[in-house]
Amino acid sequence: MKVEDCFEIGYISKTRGLKGEVQVAFTFSEPEKLKISAVFIEISNKLVPYFVSNYKIPMPMIGYFNFEDIDHIDKASIITKRKIFLPNKLKPKRKKGEFFFTDLIGFTADDLHKGDLGEILDVQEYPQQFIATLKYQEKEVMIPLNEAFIAEIDMDKKAVHFDLPDGLLDL
Template sequence: MQIDECFYIGYISKTRGLKGEVQVYFEFDDYELLDFDSVFLEIDKKLVPFFVEALKIQANRTGYFFFEDVEDIDRAKTLLRKSVYLPKAKMPERDEESFYISDLIGYLVHDEHHGELGEIIAINEYPQQDIAVVQHGFKELMFPINDDFIVKIDEERHILHVDLPEGLVAVYN
């Protein structure tokens, strides 16, 4: 399986117990809809299949997994921080009306006072709020994504219109 045939769902964040259980942190929004009979872990820049023996999905964007042939904590530790993928064929269907924060990646940001700032290259999700990362010249500009700053989302032209607080853009210049 090649990486372009898969989609990223998260990473292994820690081990749990002594019997090889690992915790996966989901960065994929609809993780509850995914089929986890097997997953692929990126190891040495290759995707390696792991078959799921048991799992428990949690409400806090995590799940606890037991994989076949991972029977102790020492083997589980070798999987820490590995990226987790599923084949694109397992991606759940989305309602065309749905819009997720992660859909803003690739949008051009236009500020009311500073004009065009650049393209959103990442969305960092934190418990307190989501942060947009914009390629602004040779630097990365970051700002919270919230209703106070968003003026309009132009889905057709892929432009995010914002009114950022005075001084925020100047911090990055």
């Protein structure tokens, strides 16, 4: 399985207990809609399959997983801090017109005052908001994705037009 054939659902943040359970921090916006029986974990730039014996999602964006053949904390610690993927065919279907901020990855960005900002490389969800990451003038810049800063999103041209406050790009 190749990364291009999959979508990221999160990463294993830490071990939990002594019997091999791990905590997963979801990056996929609606983890409760996922059907998970096996996952792919990125190890040495390769996707390795792991079969899920059970899992639960007790809090928003946090899950606890047990994998077959991982029955001790020592075995579980090997897979911590690694990304987890599912095959694209298991991605939940969206309703027509449904939009997520992560859809903006690959869009071009510009500011009404500064002009071209570059391509949106990544979008991360933080507790209070989504943040877009892009490379502007040879440095990585993070821009909050909120109504106050977004002037327009042009889905046809794959472009985001920002109206950023002075000094935000200098941070």
